[in-house]
Amino acid sequence: MIDRELNFFGKKPLLYLVATPIGNLGEMTPRALDVLKEVDFVACEDTRNSGSLLKKFGIDKAFISCHEHNEEEASNKIIGLLKEGKKVAYMSDAGYPTVSDPGERLTKRCIEAGIKVSVINGPSAAICGLVGSGLEANHFYFYGFLPSKPSARRKELEALKTREDTIVFYEAPHRIGDTLSDMAKILGEDRKAVVARELTKQHEEYIRGTLGEMALLDESTLIGEMVIIVEKAKTIAKTLSNDEIVDLLKEKLESLSSKEAIKEVAKEQGISKNVVYDVYLENFKN
Ligand code: SAM
Secondary structure (H helix, E strand, C coil): CCCCCCCCCCCEEEEEECCCCCCCCCHHHHHHHHHEEEEEEEEECHHHHHHHHHCCCCCCCEEEEEECCCCHHHHHHHHHHHHHHCCCEEECCCCCCCCCCCCHHHHHHHHHCCEEEEEEEECCCCHHHHHHCCCEEEEEHHHHHHCCHHHHHHHHHHHHCCCCCCEEEEECCCHHHHHHHHHHHHCCCCEEEEEECCCCCCCHHHHHEHHHHHHCCHHCCCCCCCCEEEEECCCCHHHHCHHHHHHHHHHHHHCCCCHHHHHHHHHHCCHHHHHHHHHHHHHHCC
16 A cells, blocks of 8 residues: 655655755745754755855754765665654755755665655756757756766767757766767757856856857857757658648648748658658649
């Protein structure tokens, strides 16, 4: 039987997972501050970073270090404290814990130990970059960091090449040039992309263009933190049946001339104009 208990009622302990600013401190939410003031311990990725962040808000707490290299032992300590009735919140250096950051193992271990979790929302670099990119945001795939080894990175990009969802990547400044150039070669020079840089900070910038253009950017101007958002792959021509082309043409013909409709369908689907023209002749020409 599924064991249920409301998060803010009942007897089970609860771990707070707190999202923190990705740059602009004005994005620290009042709710996050309330929780951080209320808990007995703040577990965090880096006690110095979190210490100086909380100091700015006048919060002085006992910290527990819980990062990539000690997450297992730290989780045991945190679970012990929660079971004793202590209140604990976990935060990473920026944005949401667990998203390309530590906290996933801790969360999993807490859930296995019958501890509830509650997320205190805040900024996320991925969502912020995606929203400002202007690329399709209804369906997207969050990839995070590509492998740093060139061969492994290229292999991953090959696997992502035909994915028909906008893709969101994180990247470090020292790898941005190589990554953009591999993306242009593998995902396609004509594919639209956005580099969202220094989000929420003074030098925030959205660089928009094709991957081919991105690969030519002067790397010395790509400084700070960056999210790369890449347009979804075009539907592969071979997967389109004649009936599907007919439907697409019908839709376009409502507002466009036959010539324009054929051109648009071919362009949007990445298929030859002749193929679309033949379907048009067969189905729409008396
Ligand atoms: N947990 C974080 C989140 O929820 O957004 C992500 C942490 S991950 C270690 C750091 C990466 O996030 C950076 O390398 C960059 O790709 C992205 N990032 C973080 N802050 C950013 C910002 N202000 N502007 C653009 N990208 C940012």
